Amino acid sequence: METFTLNAIRVIQNIPPGKVMTYGQIAAHSGSPRGARQVARLLHSMSAKYGLPWHRVVNAAGVISIQDKEHHLMQKELLQSEGVEFSGAKIDLRRFRFDPGEDRI
DNA sequence: CGATTGACGCAGA
DNA sequence: ATCTGCGCCAATC
Numbered sequence: 241m242e243t244f245t246l247n248a249i250r251v252i253q254n255i256p257p258g259k260v261m262t263y264g265q266i267a268a269h270s271g272s273p274r275g276a277r278q279v280a281r282l283l284h285s286m287s288a289k290y291g292l293p294w295h296r297v298v299n300a301a302g303v304i305s306i307q308d309k310e311h312h313l314m315q316k317e318l319l320q321s322e323g324v325e326f327s328g329a330k331i332d333l334r335r336f337r338f339d340p341g342e343d344r345i
Numbered sequence: 346c347g348a349t350t351g352a353c354g355c356a357g358a
Numbered sequence: 359a360t361c362t363g364c365g366c367c368a369a370t371c
Contacts, residue, residue: 244368263353267367274366276353281369284352297352305352312352 244270245282251340252283255296258323259338260331262300269340280305295319296338302331 247270255261267275283294295318299305306312316326324336 267353272367274354275368277351277366278353278368279351280353281351281367284350285370294352299352300354307352315352 244272244275244278247271248275248279248282249290249292252292252294252297254340255293255338257296258336260296260298260302260319260324260333260336261338262298262302262333263305264300265337265339266297276300296322298331302333302336303329 248266251266251269252261263276263279264273266279267273270279272278279297283292283297286292295315304312304315306315319331320326324331
């Protein structure tokens with residue numbers, strides 16, 4: 241069995257530009273439907289190390305969950321540069337959420 | 346090996 | 359619609 245972390249890393253790397261995934265989605269696709277917090281811990285610990293597109297990960301409300309103001313702003317800028325639109329502080333997940341395999345709906 | 350961490354999710358008020 | 363509190367669970371310390 242591959243670790244949840246490595247699995248989550250793969251899922252995150254599969255998020256295409258201009259789309260976002262929630263922590264819960266990533267956890268579900270990594271084998272732990274309730275493991276959203278593990279995704280959070282993972283990104284907090286090694287987002288930069290693994291070269292992950294960490295900016296494409298937001299919470300279930302479509303809001304950037306980072307507390308660090310600098311990183312929070314950075315994520316918003318990166319997403320906007322990829323074409324993601326913000327409705328105030330929120331992203332319209334109905335339009336920008338990415339679901340592997342659900343793309344033909 | 347036990348406790349802590351953690352950028353969450355959701356039900357209830 | 360907003361706010362509060364509790365539960366989750368693997369990796370790290």
